[in-house]
Amino acid sequence: MRHIGSYLFQAVAYALFAVVIAYFSTDPAYHYLRPGEAEVRLAFKHAAALREPCHKRTQEELLKLPPNMRKPMACSRARSPIVVELEMDGKNLARATFPAPGLHGDGSAFVYDKFPVPVGEHLLTVRMNDSVTATGFPFQVSEKRVLQPGQLLVIGFDDTLQTFTFH
Amino acid sequence: MARIHKLGNSVYVAAERVFNWGFGNRWNPFYHLGSLTFFFFWVVLVSGLYVFVMFETSVGRAFLSVEAITHDSWIIGGVMRSLHRYASDAAVITIFAHMFREFFRDRYRDVRWFSWFTGVPTLWLTVILGITGYWLVWDQLAMYIAVASAELIDWLPVTLGSMVLNFIGSEVSDRFFTLMSFLHLLAFPVGMVFMLWIHVSRISQVAFIAPFGLSMGSLIGLVVLSLLKPAVSHAPATQAMVPTELHLDWFYLNIYPFLDRYGPGWAWGISVGTTLLLILLPWLPPRKAKPAAVVNLETCNGCGGCARDCPFGAASMQPRGDGKKQFLLQSMVDPALCTACGICVGACGASNPYRQANSDLLIGIHLPLFTVDALRTQTNVALESLGREEGRILVYGCDHAAHLERVRMPGVAVISLPCIGMLPPSFLDYALTQGAQGVVVTGCRSGDCYYRLGNKLVEERLAGVRDPKLFTRTDRSRILVFWAGAEDQTRLVERIAAFRVWLIAEEAREPVVAVREKAS
Numbered sequence: 001m002r003h004i005g006s007y008l009f010q011a012v013a014y015a016l017f018a019v020v021i022a023y024f025s026t027d028p029a030y031h032y033l034r035p036g037e038a039e040v041r042l043a044f045k046h047a048a049a050l051r052e053p054c055h056k057r058t059q060e061e062l063l064k065l066p067p068n069m070r071k072p073m074a075c076s077r078a079r080s081p082i083v084v085e086l087e088m089d090g091k092n093l094a095r096a097t098f099p100a101p102g103l104h105g106d107g108s109a110f111v112y113d114k115f116p117v118p119v120g121e122h123l124l125t126v127r128m129n130d131s132v133t134a135t136g137f138p139f140q141v142s143e144k145r146v147l148q149p150g151q152l153l154v155i156g157f158d159d160t161l162q163t164f165t166f167h
Numbered sequence: 168m169a170r171i172h173k174l175g176n177s178v179y180v181a182a183e184r185v186f187n188w189g190f191g192n193r194w195n196p197f198y199h200l201g202s203l204t205f206f207f208f209w210v211v212l213v214s215g216l217y218v219f220v221m222f223e224t225s226v227g228r229a230f231l232s233v234e235a236i237t238h239d240s241w242i243i244g245g246v247m248r249s250l251h252r253y254a255s256d257a258a259v260i261t262i263f264a265h266m267f268r269e270f271f272r273d274r275y276r277d278v279r280w281f282s283w284f285t286g287v288p289t290l291w292l293t294v295i296l297g298i299t300g301y302w303l304v305w306d307q308l309a310m311y312i313a314v315a316s317a318e319l320i321d322w323l324p325v326t327l328g329s330m331v332l333n334f335i336g337s338e339v340s341d342r343f344f345t346l347m348s349f350l351h352l353l354a355f356p357v358g359m360v361f362m363l364w365i366h367v368s369r370i371s372q373v374a375f376i377a378p379f380g381l382s383m384g385s386l387i388g389l390v391v392l393s394l395l396k397p398a399v400s401h402a403p404a405t406q407a408m409v410p411t412e413l414h415l416d417w418f419y420l421n422i423y424p425f426l427d428r429y430g431p432g433w434a435w436g437i438s439v440g441t442t443l444l445l446i447l448l449p450w451l452p453p454r455k456a457k458p459a460a461v462v463n464l465e466t467c468n469g470c471g472g473c474a475r476d477c478p479f480g481a482a483s484m485q486p487r488g489d490g491k492k493q494f495l496l497q498s499m500v501d502p503a504l505c506t507a508c509g510i511c512v513g514a515c516g517a518s519n520p521y522r523q524a525n526s527d528l529l530i531g532i533h534l535p536l537f538t539v540d541a542l543r544t545q546t547n548v549a550l551e552s553l554g555r556e557e558g559r560i561l562v563y564g565c566d567h568a569a570h571l572e573r574v575r576m577p578g579v580a581v582i583s584l585p586c587i588g589m590l591p592p593s594f595l596d597y598a599l600t601q602g603a604q605g606v607v608v609t610g611c612r613s614g615d616c617y618y619r620l621g622n623k624l625v626e627e628r629l630a631g632v633r634d635p636k637l638f639t640r641t642d643r644s645r646i647l648v649f650w651a652g653a654e655d656q657t658r659l660v661e662r663i664a665a666f667r668v669w670l671i672a673e674e675a676r677e678p679v680v681a682v683r684e685k686a687s
Contacts, residue, residue: 005189006188006189006190006191009185009188009189009190010189010190010194010384013186013189013190013196014384014385014387014388015388017257017260017385017388018253018388018389018391018392020260021253021256021257021260021389021392021418022253022392022395022396024256024416024417024418025252025253025256025398025416025417025418026414026415026416027414027417029412029413029414030412030413030414030415030423030424031411031412031413032311032409032410032411032412032413032427033409033410033411034411035411037411038409039409041335043331043332043335044332045329045332108329110321110329112318112321112329112331149411150408150409150410150411151407151408151409152335152406152407152408152409154335154406
């Protein structure tokens with residue numbers, strides 16, 4: 001016959017076990033963003049311009065190739081790295097270079113970064129250079145946005161329209 | 168490493184002492200951490216099946232169906248959902264308690280590396296199962312986990328690197344959600360069952376079922392918790408917002424805040440680094456394993472006792488190889504599985520100290536470092552050392568329980584075996600007939616044998632329900648069986664002292680004349 005104290009001990013042990021589970025299954029709360037913050041994410045994939053422009057093959061070059069491979073235009077596979085800049089209210093948030101992935105460097109570059117920002121009205125400017133032959137930033141968009149607490153603003157790039165999107 | 172083992176083990180021993188008082192030896196949860204984990208997995212499975220029946224695996228309906236389960240039929244659905252979560256959390260606690268206990272007890276090296284090694288992927292599967300479960304609710308927490316997990320996967324150079332775009336800036340497809348459901352409901356659970364099977368495949372007589380009282384106590388605790396604090400969802404997932412405050416399940420989702428703070432490189436580094444460390448632990452530092460048990464075909468009569476009792480499946484019966492036609496089988500030992508515990512020696516039918524009295528005692532199987540002949544010699548020396556003291560006691564114990572040197576005193580001799588399961592019962596009769604007035608059999612606490620089954624096998628042999636049995640002629644009243652772990656040192660000394668007092672009183676009432684005394 002067990003002592004009453006041992007049954008009490010068991011009850012307390014089970015209760016403690018449950019309390020540990022109850023607490024750590026939800027607490028302490030994790031604050032992903034501080035109160036009064038929103039988040040801006042740069043997120044898109046983009047196939048940059050070819051690193052070297054295509055050139056027309058000469059007759060001599062064509063003759064060196066097997067008959068079934070005599071395409072008139074010769075293009076290298078490698079693409080340019082992408083340079084992206086993000087500014088908020090005239091201050092630089094990010095400037096990063098994203099190389100084209102793949103064994104031959106011919107894939108679409110994946111641009112991804114995120115920034116917690118204070119809520120309120122902001123002027124956001126995003127720029128991109130996707131060609132080693134281009135100077136400056138051929139793609140640039142500025143938008144004024146009012147950000148609410150916890151709002152997520154995603155800046156993407158629409159390959160069809162060839163412009164940045166804010167949504 | 169030995170210092171770490173000692174320090175950690177002392178913490179466990181202290182806790183186990185308290186729990187032995189409160190729960191008793193049979194229900195002490197520390198002795199059933201593995202089987203308790205199995206029990207929690209059963210609760211997860213049953214509650215998960217109920218939730219799955221009510222669950223709708225589409226992005227548009229998942230959240231609503233979970234809300235309906237939680238609130239519309241809370242007395243069953245709500246409790247089942249909560250049980251599903253809390254039993255999963257409980258499993259994490261018992262898994263880690265089990266893992267650390269085996270580590271501190273030094274039960275993860277030599278041939279036992281396999282169970283440790285295969286436990287590591289099981290850990291990963293457990294965590295991934297938990298994470299994918301939280302995805303399915305498709306609330307803000309799920310969205311957060313989905314994005315963060317995608318960031319982790321995108322960081323790996325072997326992926327296409329844009330998984331995260333599935334969750335931001337475009338609608339999540341039902342097909343992706345179906346994939347997650349498939350992973351959580353079928354693929355990972357099947358993988359888990361497979362890994363658990365592998366995990367225990369090198370041990371025999373696996374304790375899959377926790378004691379009824381312990382299981383019911385845990386279940387009642389979880390049900391009460393489910394009623395008092397039902398598991399609830401966050402707000403529904405939306406791509407327009409990021410969560411400011413999240414109530415993470417820290418048992419499963421602890422990597423994500425780390426990921427947010429230090430980035431995916433560090434998160435992978437810590438996860439993979441910890442995994443590698445765990446995998447390599449059995450060989451850090453390397454050490455030479457004890458030589459395995461060896462079969463002596465000259466005396467092996469193929470009784471099968473060693474194969475039946477070996478806790479690690481190292482001994483097996485094979486067709487006879489030496490042409491002795493009167494025996495069909497012989498014992499074979501796989502050195503890769505043998506822990507050199509000696510339980511096979513205790514199980515050998517030929518292991519009888521009365522045999523070959525004037526020559527080396529040879530039996531069917533023996534430990535190279537501690538033969539049964541050496542055990543008989545040690546017994547003889549110990550009995551000799553007792554002289555004519557009153558209340559002469561010979562203590563047979565093991566190397567992994569209470570320290571036997573502390574019970575050594577005039578009138579009490581001590582012999583320590585690798586495992587008490589190595590002791591053939593006939594040695595108890597031998598000791599009593601050769602001069603001891605009482606014999607003490609001690610070892611690890613019941614259910615906590617260092618070599619898993621030693622004390623259980625001894626109990627069955629002494630009770631006459633397992634071969635080799637104790638002789639019927641042996642006076643049971645002069646045999647004290649007292650299991651004593653490291654936490655029971657004082658109790659063992661007290662118990663032996665009390666036994667000795669009783670023996671002396673019995674001696675005064677009815678003198679026992681030992682065979683040796685008669686001879687002299």
